[in-house]
Amino acid sequence: MTPLTVLGGYLGAGKTTIINGLLASLAQQNDNPRIAVLVNDFGAINIDAKLIRKHRGRTMEMTSGCVCCNIQDDLGGALDILRGESFEQVLIETSGVAYPAKVADYAVTWPGYRRGGTLVVVDALNIDRHKDDKFVGPLIKEQIAEADLLLVTKLDQLDCNQVQKLWDSLPKRAVRVDHGYCNADILLASTSNSIDTSKGKTANDHSDQFRTLAYQSDRVLDHCRLEVFLDELPEPVVRAKGWIHDSEGRWWLQSVGDRWTLELASAVPAGTSLVFIALANTPSDRTIDATLAGLEQALHRL
Amino acid sequence: MPKPVLTVYPARSVITMNPSLPRAEAVAVRGDRIVEVGTLTSMKPWLDAHEHKVDERFADDVILPGFIDPHLHPTMAAILLPMHFVTAMEWKLPWGTVSPSTTPEAFLNRVTEIEASTQDPEEPIFVWGYHQLWHGTMSRPLLNKINATRPIIVWHRSFHELYLNDGALQWLQITEAQAGNRKQIDYPNGHFFESGLGYAVNRLNPHILAPEKYAEGLERLKQVVHFGGHTTIADMATGLFNFDTEWLMLKQVIERDDTPFRVELVPDATRLRAAKGSNEEVLAFAKSLPAQNTHRLRFSDHIKLFADGAFFSQLAQLQEPGYIDGHHGEWITPPEILEDAMRTYWNAGFKIHLHVTGDLGVELGLDLLEKLQWERPRFNHGFTFEHFGFSTPEQIERIAKLGANVSANVYYLYELGDAYARRGIGYERASQMARLGACLANGITTALHSDFTMAPAEPLNSAWVAVNRINSQGIVMCAEERITAAQALAAITIDAARVIGRSDEIGSIRAGKKADFTILREDPLLADPMHIKDIPIVATVFEGRPFPIEPARS
Numbered sequence: 074m075t076p077l078t079v080l081g082g083y084l085g086a087g088k089t090t091i092i093n094g095l096l097a098s099l100a101q102q103n104d105n106p107r108i109a110v111l112v113n114d115f116g117a118i119n120i121d122a123k124l125i126r127k128h129r130g131r132t133m134e135m136t137s138g139c140v141c142c143n144i145q146d147d148l149g150g151a152l153d154i155l156r157g158e159s160f161e162q163v164l165i166e167t168s169g170v171a172y173p174a175k176v177a178d179y180a181v182t183w184p185g186y187r188r189g190g191t192l193v194v195v196d197a198l199n200i201d202r203h204k205d206d207k208f209v210g211p212l213i214k215e216q217i218a219e220a221d222l223l224l225v226t227k228l229d230q231l232d233c234n235q236v237q238k239l240w241d242s243l244p245k246r247a248v249r250v251d252h253g254y255c256n257a258d259i260l261l262a263s264t265s266n267s268i269d270t271s272k273g274k275t276a277n278d279h280s281d282q283f284r285t286l287a288y289q290s291d292r293v294l295d296h297c298r299l300e301v302f303l304d305e306l307p308e309p310v311v312r313a314k315g316w317i318h319d320s321e322g323r324w325w326l327q328s329v330g331d332r333w334t335l336e337l338a339s340a341v342p343a344g345t346s347l348v349f350i351a352l353a354n355t356p357s358d359r360t361i362d363a364t365l366a367g368l369e370q371a372l373h374r375l
Numbered sequence: 376m377p378k379p380v381l382t383v384y385p386a387r388s389v390i391t392m393n394p395s396l397p398r399a400e401a402v403a404v405r406g407d408r409i410v411e412v413g414t415l416t417s418m419k420p421w422l423d424a425h426e427h428k429v430d431e432r433f434a435d436d437v438i439l440p441g442f443i444d445p446h447l448h449p450t451m452a453a454i455l456l457p458m459h460f461v462t463a464m465e466w467k468l469p470w471g472t473v474s475p476s477t478t479p480e481a482f483l484n485r486v487t488e489i490e491a492s493t494q495d496p497e498e499p500i501f502v503w504g505y506h507q508l509w510h511g512t513m514s515r516p517l518l519n520k521i522n523a524t525r526p527i528i529v530w531h532r533s534f535h536e537l538y539l540n541d542g543a544l545q546w547l548q549i550t551e552a553q554a555g556n557r558k559q560i561d562y563p564n565g566h567f568f569e570s571g572l573g574y575a576v577n578r579l580n581p582h583i584l585a586p587e588k589y590a591e592g593l594e595r596l597k598q599v600v601h602f603g604g605h606t607t608i609a610d611m612a613t614g615l616f617n618f619d620t621e622w623l624m625l626k627q628v629i630e631r632d633d634t635p636f637r638v639e640l641v642p643d644a645t646r647l648r649a650a651k652g653s654n655e656e657v658l659a660f661a662k663s664l665p666a667q668n669t670h671r672l673r674f675s676d677h678i679k680l681f682a683d684g685a686f687f688s689q690l691a692q693l694q695e696p697g698y699i700d701g702h703h704g705e706w707i708t709p710p711e712i713l714e715d716a717m718r719t720y721w722n723a724g725f726k727i728h729l730h731v732t733g734d735l736g737v738e739l740g741l742d743l744l745e746k747l748q749w750e751r752p753r754f755n756h757g758f759t760f761e762h763f764g765f766s767t768p769e770q771i772e773r774i775a776k777l778g779a780n781v782s783a784n785v786y787y788l789y790e791l792g793d794a795y796a797r798r799g800i801g802y803e804r805a806s807q808m809a810r811l812g813a814c815l816a817n818g819i820t821t822a823l824h825s826d827f828t829m830a831p832a833e834p835l836n837s838a839w840v841a842v843n844r845i846n847s848q849g850i851v852m853c854a855e856e857r858i859t860a861a862q863a864l865a866a867i868t869i870d871a872a873r874v875i876g877r878s879d880e881i882g883s884i885r886a887g888k889k890a891d892f893t894i895l896r897e898d899p900l901l902a903d904p905m906h907i908k909d910i911p912i913v914a915t916v917f918e919g920r921p922f923p924i925e926p927a928r929s
Contacts, residue, residue, distance in 0.1 A: 149573035181558035
C-alpha cells in the first residue's frame with residue numbers, strides 16, 4: 074500500500090513553494106524515491122522545463138521519475154490514475170480552504186493507500202490576523218487542530234520575540250521552514266526503499282536543523298513496550314518511520330509530529346529498521362545529542 | 376408576407392402581474408407576441424384592424440404569465456431523472472406521482488415492486504430517495520433479499536451516500552480485497568459514504584454519465600419542466616460537469632421544436648476558472664458565448680460564483696453560535712479567491728449570482744459587495760444571493776441598501792425545517808430560514824427557485840411553502856416571514872424574470888411581451904392558501920403555441 078501524505082494550510086502559507094522545493098531537490102538526486110504529487114493548480118508549479126519529460130492531460134512526468142498530477146476536484150479519480158503506476162508515495166497539496174483531515178481520510182478509504190501523515194503549513198506572518206478573521210478564523214484553527222505536524226513559514230520576517238511568542242502559542246510539534254525548503258525526510262513517509270541506514274547511526278541534515286537516528290535490529294520487539302515507547306517519544310522527534318517486527322506481527326510505523334500509527338505490513342524486509350528525525354535548536358545543540366542517545370538506549374530495551 | 380392571424384384567448388380571468396392592469400378578461404396574441412391585454416371590448420381596435428380568431432380553449436381557466444424557475448440544473452436533473460424515485464416526500468412527475476414511502480417496510484416494498492417489474496434481469500436498478508429518518512437501516516443483505524444478482528444501487532436523498540447489493544458490487548468490480556476493511560466503506564453492508572462514496576461514484580460515472588443516459592435524462596427533464604408549468608428556466612451553472620458536453624447536449628435535446636420553454640444559461644465561473652486558468656480568460660470566454668445563442672438557449676451577461684457549502688449537507692457557513700454539534704461549514708471558494716473573481720466580473724459590468732447557504736456566506740457576499748460598491752459604484756447591477764438558507768434581519772437591510780436581489784429555495788423550510796431545528800441549529804434559526812417576508816418588506820426583488828432536484832420543479836409548490844411556511848410535519852414555522860399569494864406569484868413570474876435579466880420580454884402579460892402563459896384551472900389569488908400547490912395546471916403557451924399538460928397518473 075502506498076503512503077499518502079497530506080500537505081494542508083491556508084492560502085498563501087507556502088504549500089506550493091514547499092512542493093516546488095521538494096520537486097527541485099528530488100530532481101537533483103540520482104536515487105530519489107518515485108513520488109507523485111497531487112496539486113489543485115498546475116499554474117503555480119514551477120518546474121524547470123528541462124526536467125519535464127512529458128505533459129499529458131492531468132499529469133506531468135518529470136525526468137526524475139516523479140509525477141505531478143492535477144486533482145481537478147476529483148481526488149479519487151487522481152488516486153485511481155496513480156494506483157496502477159507503482160509510486161512509492163503520494164503527497165497531496167490540499168486547497169487552502171480544505172479541512173486536511175477530510176483529505177487524509179482518503180488514505181484510509183481509497184483502496185491501495187495507507188496513512189502518511191497530515192502536515193499543515195502555518196504562515197507566521199499572518200497567522201494572528203487569519204485566526205481572528207470573521208470568515209476563515211474557525212477554518213484556520215481547525216486546520217491546525219487537525220495537523221499531526223506543523224510547518225511554519227516566513228519566520229525570517231519576524232523578530233526574535235515574535236518568533237518565541239508564536240512558537241509558544243503553537244499547540245503541537247512544529248518545524249521551521251525557511252524559503253520553502255523543507256527536508257524531504259520530513260515531508261515524505263517511509264517506504265522500504267526510502268530508509269537509508271548506511272548513513273550511520275546519526276547524521277546531520279545539511280541545514281543543521283535536524284539530527285537523524287537510524288536503528289536496525291533482527292530482534293523481535295515487545296509490542297506493549299513499543300507502544301509505550303511511541304507514546305513517550307521525546308518532544309524534539311518530529312518524524313519517525315520504518316518497519317517493525319514485534320511480538321504481534323510486522324508493521325509500518327508512521328510517526329508524524331504528535332501522532333503515530335502502526336499499520337499491518339505484509340511485504341516488508343525482515344527485522345526492524347527505523348529512522349528518527351529530531352529538531353535541533355541550534356547547530357551546536359548538545360541537548361539533542363543527549364536526547365537521541367536516550368532514545369537509542371530505550372530502543373535497545375524494547 | 377401577410378402578418379399572422381391574431382389569436383384571442385378569453386379566460387375566466389387573466390392575472391397579468393402588471394400592476395397597471397392587474398386583471399384582464401382576454402389576451403390577444405400575434406405570432407410569439409402579446410398585442411393587447413384587456414377585454415374583448417377594449418381590444419376591439421386591434422380586432423377590427425386585423426384578421427383574428429377567438430380560441431375558447433382556456434375560457435373557463437385562469438391565465439398567468441408563464442412560470443420561470445431562475446435556478447435549476449438541467450445536467451444534475453438529467454442524471455437523476457432516469458432513476459426510480461422512492462422518497463419520503465411526494466414528488467409529482469409527468470410519468471406519475473411518487474406517493475410517499477415513510478417507513479422501512481414501505482421503502483423495501485417499493486424497491487421490490489420496481490425490481491419485479493423490470494423485465495431484463497441484468498438491467499441495473501437505480502433508486503433515489505432513501506433517508507434513514509424515515510426508512511431506517513439500509514444494507515447490502517436487505518437489498519440482496521430483493522435480488523442478489525441484478526445490480527441494485529440505492530442513493531441517499533442527499534446524494535452523499537449510497538448502498539450496493541452483491542450484483543452491483545460485482546457489476547462495478549468492487550471486490551472485498553480492494554474495499555473490505557477500508558474506512559468510510561462498510562463493505563459487508565455495501566455502504567459507501569464521505570470519501571468512500573467517491574470510490575463507488577467514480578465507478579458508476581461511466582454508466583450514469585453515458586451520452587445515451589444523459590440524453591434520456593434531458594428528455595425527461597423537458598417533460599418535468601413543462602409539467603411544472605414553466606416557460607423559462609435558468610441553468611444556474613452551465614459547465615458544472617463539463618461545459619462542452621453540456622452545451623452540446625442542450626443544443627441537441629432542448630433546441631427543438633417540441634420544447635415548450637427557453638433556457639437562460641449562466642456559466643459556472645468557478646469550474647471554468649479551473650479549466651481556463653484565470654478570471655480574465657473566463658471573462659473573455661463568457662463574453663464570447665452570446666454569439667453562439669440559439670432560439671431557446673441564451674447566454675448573456677450573467678455569471679455564477681460560489682461562496683459556502685451545500686445546505687442539504689449542513690455545510691452552510693454559519694455565524695455564531697453555529698451548529699449544535701459544533702461542526703463547521705465549508706467554503707467552496709476561498710474568500711480571497713472569491714473577491715478577485717467578483718471584482719473581475721463586477722468591473723466588467725456582469726450580473727453576479729452568488730451561491731450562499733448560511734448567514735456567514737451571506738455576510739461574505741455582503742462585505743464583498745459593499746467593497747465593490749465603494750470601489751466602483753453600480754446601479755441596477757443585478758447581484759443576486761442564490762439559495763438564501765440562513766440570514767439575519769440585519770443582513771436583509773444591507774441587501775436592500777446595496778441593491779441586491781434574492782433568489783431563494785424556500786422548500787428548504789418544508790423539507791428540512793423540522794430536522795434542522797432538532798438536529799442542526801435549533802428552532803429559532805431553523806424556523807426563520809428563507810426569510811422572505813423581510814425581503815419583501817424591504818423592497819428587495821425576490822424570486823423563488825427549485826434548484827431542482829433540491830426541491831420539486833413546481834413553482835406552485837414553492838409558492839405554497841412561501842405563503843404558508845409549513846414544514847413536512849405540517850407545522851407552521853415563523854408565520855411572521857410568510858408572504859402573500861400575490862407576492863409569491865410575482866416571485867415565480869415577474870420577479871424571477873428580473874433576477875435573470877429578462878423582465879423586458881417575459882414575466883408579465885402586457886402588450887409587447889412574449890406570449891408565454893401558464894394556464895391554471897383555479898385562481899391562485901382566490902384559492903385557500905393551503906390549496907395552492909394542488910391547483911391543476913392545464914397547459915402552457917410558449918411563444919404563442921399552446922402545449923397541453925396531461926394530469927399525472929397516481
